[in-house]
Amino acid sequence: MTNLSSKTAPVLGKLADYYTVDMPDIQIPSQLLPKDGRFGCGPSRLRTEQVAAFGSIGTSLMGTSHRKAPVKNLVAEVQNGLLELFRAPAGYEIALGNGGASAFWDMAAYSLAEGNSQALVHGEFSAKFAKSLTAPFLGELSVRQGEPGSRADFIATSLTNTYVYPQNETSTGVITPVKRLADADSGALFLTDATSAAGGMDFDAKNTDVYYFSPQKNFAADGGIWLALLSPEAVLRSEQIAASDRYIPEFLSLKAAMTNSRLNQTVNTPAIATLFLLNEQIKWINESGGLKWADAKTRSNSKVLYDWAEKSAVASPFVSNPDHRSQVVVTLEFDETVDSAELIRVLRLNGIVDVDPYRGIGKNQLRIATFVGTDQADVESLTACFDFVLERLA
Numbered sequence: 001m002t003n004l005s006s007k008t009a010p011v012l013g014k015l016a017d018y019y020t021v022d023m024p025d026i027q028i029p030s031q032l033l034p035k036d037g038r039f040g041c042g043p044s045r046l047r048t049e050q051v052a053a054f055g056s057i058g059t060s061l062m063g064t065s066h067r068k069a070p071v072k073n074l075v076a077e078v079q080n081g082l083l084e085l086f087r088a089p090a091g092y093e094i095a096l097g098n099g100g101a102s103a104f105w106d107m108a109a110y111s112l113a114e115g116n117s118q119a120l121v122h123g124e125f126s127a128k129f130a131k132s133l134t135a136p137f138l139g140e141l142s143v144r145q146g147e148p149g150s151r152a153d154f155i156a157t158s159l160t161n162t163y164v165y166p167q168n169e170t171s172t173g174v175i176t177p178v179k180r181l182a183d184a185d186s187g188a189l190f191l192t193d194a195t196s197a198a199g200g201m202d203f204d205a206k207n208t209d210v211y212y213f214s215p216q217k218n219f220a221a222d223g224g225i226w227l228a229l230l231s232p233e234a235v236l237r238s239e240q241i242a243a244s245d246r247y248i249p250e251f252l253s254l255k256a257a258m259t260n261s262r263l264n265q266t267v268n269t270p271a272i273a274t275l276f277l278l279n280e281q282i283k284w285i286n287e288s289g290g291l292k293w294a295d296a297k298t299r300s301n302s303k304v305l306y307d308w309a310e311k312s313a314v315a316s317p318f319v320s321n322p323d324h325r326s327q328v329v330v331t332l333e334f335d336e337t338v339d340s341a342e343l344i345r346v347l348r349l350n351g352i353v354d355v356d357p358y359r360g361i362g363k364n365q366l367r368i369a370t371f372v373g374t375d376q377a378d379v380e381s382l383t384a385c386f387d388f389v390l391e392r393l394a
Helices: 013-017 048-056 069-085 100-111 124-132 232-242 254-261 272-288 290-311 340-349 376-393
Strands: 008-010 020-022 093-098 116-121 141-145 160-166 189-193 210-213 225-230 315-317 329-334 365-369
Touching: 048 272, 069 093, 069 225, 069 272, 069 290, 093 100, 093 254, 100 124, 100 210, 100 225, 100 232, 100 254, 116 124, 124 160, 124 189, 189 232, 225 232, 232 254, 272 290, 290 315, 290 329, 290 376, 340 365, 340 376
Parallel strands: 116 141, 116 160, 160 189, 189 210
Antiparallel strands: 008 020, 093 225, 210 225, 315 329, 329 365
């Protein structure tokens, strides 16, 4: 392997097979380092068992038609596994399609939203979803803006037909409970952006109509597809809108996606490797104890970081209200005595990667994924590395 400079060393673990980094000026002792130094919020770390399964079985699916039995059976297994994992009520369905959650925002605008909408905005991703609901064929949009590091709440009105919110705002680590408003109109739909929450946070599916996500977070796959748990009411509204005179691009037609999903396929060719990795993770979570088990695991992981921050003299949880804190994305705020960019640089040189804050937030922060595939021992090692480096940067 060719070094990139005269001062290089391999990064932690198996990442060394792929690239090298500059020799760290602060070298963390190997006994303190996590076994896996990947803490990014997406794409997330993959379990070695997933990769091994793909190498032994999944590669045989590559280069084959997504409209033939082997791939259709894989899609069906994903759909059935998710229905089991989410304890789906009778009549709920799993739809899937190409493009990721950002494509689903526009699909929701064209195929699900009707009349006036209300959106909770707690960061960059929820703001982008809200923007999609300003389409000229829709009614008024009411944005409920949370203060940085906190959340706002819905206000029920008889004129609101669509309520949208993130279960977990990935950019900041703010969570919102999955629940309906008691005073909402009986025909209103609730749409939950669950991209970084699905598979790692428990919820009651009957409390939402659309629970959608991309699989590159807790489900430890790659991006490029979206999946959604849909209530019968959501399906009905999409069919009514499709039958109206509203122009809907084929790519953004939920009705077309549903038609294909019921055949265990997507409108266009999907990322088959992503589906395979997703399925392996779904099976692992279900076999380990389901969503309640996953929820307990991410709570335990995140608690390690929050406890460390609350005891620290230089750090604190960015989300100050414990009820608003995410268990899958932890954002830590440092005081002016710490240069978080330098801390991130030193950690990366030691093989601890992707703990950068979300772009555009502009804070002296670290953002750390504590997804279900992360071992608590690695999170504990991470805090030990924080202490080691901060002492030497002081």
